[in-house]
Amino acid sequence: MIPTRPWRILALGIVLGCGFLAGSAAGYIDPGTGSYVLQIAIAFLVGLAFSVKVFWKKISIFLKKTFSSKDGNGPDAS
Amino acid sequence: MRPEGVLPSSFRDPAGRVFRRDGVLYRSILGPGRPHYDTLMSSGLYKELVAANLLVPHDEVSLGGDAPEDRVTIIRPEEIPFISYPYEWSFSQLQDAALATMEIQKRGLHSGMTLADASAYNIQFLRGRPVLVDTLSLRRAVKGEPWTAYRQYCQHFLAPLALMSLRDVRLGQLLRIHLDGIPLDLAAALLPLRSRGRPSLLLHVHLHARSQKRYEGRDAPMARRKIGRQALLGLVDSLESGTRKLRWRAAGTEWADYYGDTNYSPEGMADKLKAVEEFVAAVRPRTVWDLGGNVGTFSRIAAKAGAMTVTFDIDPACVERNYLATRAGREAGILPLLMDLTNPSPASGWENRERMSLLERGPADAVLALALIHHLAIGNNVPLEMAARFFARAGRHLLVEFVPKSDSQVRRLLVTREDIFNDYTQAEFERVFGAVFNLRRRIPLSGSDRVLYHMEMK
Numbered sequence: 001m002i003p004t005r006p007w008r009i010l011a012l013g014i015v016l017g018c019g020f021l022a023g024s025a026a027g028y029i030d031p032g033t034g035s036y037v038l039q040i041a042i043a044f045l046v047g048l049a050f051s052v053k054v055f056w057k058k059i060s061i062f063l064k065k066t067f068s069s070k071d072g073n074g075p076d077a078s
Numbered sequence: 079m080r081p082e083g084v085l086p087s088s089f090r091d092p093a094g095r096v097f098r099r100d101g102v103l104y105r106s107i108l109g110p111g112r113p114h115y116d117t118l119m120s121s122g123l124y125k126e127l128v129a130a131n132l133l134v135p136h137d138e139v140s141l142g143g144d145a146p147e148d149r150v151t152i153i154r155p156e157e158i159p160f161i162s163y164p165y166e167w168s169f170s171q172l173q174d175a176a177l178a179t180m181e182i183q184k185r186g187l188h189s190g191m192t193l194a195d196a197s198a199y200n201i202q203f204l205r206g207r208p209v210l211v212d213t214l215s216l217r218r219a220v221k222g223e224p225w226t227a228y229r230q231y232c233q234h235f236l237a238p239l240a241l242m243s244l245r246d247v248r249l250g251q252l253l254r255i256h257l258d259g260i261p262l263d264l265a266a267a268l269l270p271l272r273s274r275g276r277p278s279l280l281l282h283v284h285l286h287a288r289s290q291k292r293y294e295g296r297d298a299p300m301a302r303r304k305i306g307r308q309a310l311l312g313l314v315d316s317l318e319s320g321t322r323k324l325r326w327r328a329a330g331t332e333w334a335d336y337y338g339d340t341n342y343s344p345e346g347m348a349d350k351l352k353a354v355e356e357f358v359a360a361v362r363p364r365t366v367w368d369l370g371g372n373v374g375t376f377s378r379i380a381a382k383a384g385a386m387t388v389t390f391d392i393d394p395a396c397v398e399r400n401y402l403a404t405r406a407g408r409e410a411g412i413l414p415l416l417m418d419l420t421n422p423s424p425a426s427g428w429e430n431r432e433r434m435s436l437l438e439r440g441p442a443d444a445v446l447a448l449a450l451i452h453h454l455a456i457g458n459n460v461p462l463e464m465a466a467r468f469f470a471r472a473g474r475h476l477l478v479e480f481v482p483k484s485d486s487q488v489r490r491l492l493v494t495r496e497d498i499f500n501d502y503t504q505a506e507f508e509r510v511f512g513a514v515f516n517l518r519r520r521i522p523l524s525g526s527d528r529v530l531y532h533m534e535m536k
Binding site: 028029031032033034035036037038039040041042043044045046047048049050051053 | 090091092093194195224225226227228229230232281285286289290291292293294296303305306308309311312313315316
């Protein structure tokens with residue numbers, strides 16, 4: 001099936017265009033060339049998504065802490 | 079008694095071997111594995127994983143002999159009471175094993191280590207929870223190196239779970255044929271169109287399969303691009319969330335509502351529960367196999383008495399419900415497994431010795447075969463002699479229920495077929511089973527023509 005959404009086309013483009021990126025691996029199982037290529041190709045994508053997720057989590061924790069401490073110590077808390 | 083020497087399944091990894099001596103299981107840490115093992119122990123990762131019930135605990139031991147394995151580091155891991163395989167697990171068991179693998183990889187990356195493989199066979203159920211049993215799977219991470227086990231994780235976990243969740247739960251049985259996981263091109267072909275709408279499946283199954291096909295047998299230019307730690311954590315996060323989002327609801331199968339659709343009177347059921355209690359109290363088994371155990375109602379009696387109990391059932395919904403109940407109740411003594419007793423798990427893999435058949439993993443101290451004999455004898459045309467022989471190979475003590483032709487469940491089995499089972503009578507049952515077992519007790523069930531027999535192998 002040919003993907004139709006733009007981000008899917010982008011992902012496929014990255015995969016098909018990154019054959020030159022594969023690396024060698026330590027270990028005793030064959031990682032598979034195609035698997036290696038894909039992993040390197042999507043590294044930026046998944047790394048970025050993960051960074052955003054972690055950043056967002058930190059922000060939300062910070063906001064929660066800020067507001068809960070305000071609730072706890074504010075003049076109206078009693 | 080288990081066979082001594084190196085386990086037939088322990089040959090792939092040059093870093094170590096698993097062997098049995100004087101009945102005790104050991105793992106040798108050979109030269110190539112030594113630095114990795116040392117890092118595992120010194121980094122604090124071992125303690126962390128054991129404390130989180132993610133890794134099987136071990137002791138370092140000295141065997142003090144002259145054999146080659148005595149001159150290397152030897153560890154004695156806690157032994158898994160019953161080895162099970164991914165094609166015997168329910169959906170949630172496989173999913174929990176997958177998530178445990180991801181959690182180990184995540185914690186490993188934070189400690190500068192990585193899983194060298196992500197085989198589902200490296201996970202076993204210990205006290206009801208999935209743990210990594212291959213201690214040497216954890217290796218020092220090489221900076222910039224991609225995850226070597228990425229393909230294996232997708233084939234062993236993500237693809238089968240996606241097929242079970244989005245197509246048909248029975249497709250988990252493909253793992254029985256494909257011991258290194260379901261080939262991704264096959265998974266991609268079998269998955270429904272909507273699976274492409276899930277980013278994790280689109281990336282890790284569909285595009286992965288396409289990439290494998292494109293580079294099949296090709297010598298790709300090597301080692302030019304590195305992959306950062308953040309990207310590796312991102313990969314784990316993507317695989318983990320893709321795995322976690324897959325769902326399967328256990329409902330609508332033939333046996334899942336069995337106890338709600340049976341002809342037992344409350345008294346008959348009470349008799350049966352009491353008989354199992356008394357059987358377990360009399361035998362005091364360490365291991366029990368509950369054959370055709372449905373959702374584990376009777377297994378729980380054995381487990382509560384301290385027996386490590388394996389509940390086998392043919393129905394994926396029953397096994398799933400049973401597992402979810404054991405997980406919710408933190409029941410350490412029950413292992414629910416999917417098993418078709420008319421075609422039990424065979425020995426398979428290299429030399430037919432890598433994965434054990436069901437009977438190779440026995441015998442159990444005691445076997446429960448409740449409301450089962452009519453399914454074998456009438457549902458599958460198994461002569462009573464052969465059923466008796468099978469039970470005798472499965473365990474020493476047997477609690478078996480004879481369900482006569484007058485019973486509504488047997489009548490139901492015969493409604494669409496000719497009754498060719500002239501020998502299926504209580505008298506013949508007693509004669510045939512009496513040739514293999516000594517009868518210890520006979521317990522009629524109130525409100526039915528059914529009879530329970532406690533037998534012991536001759």
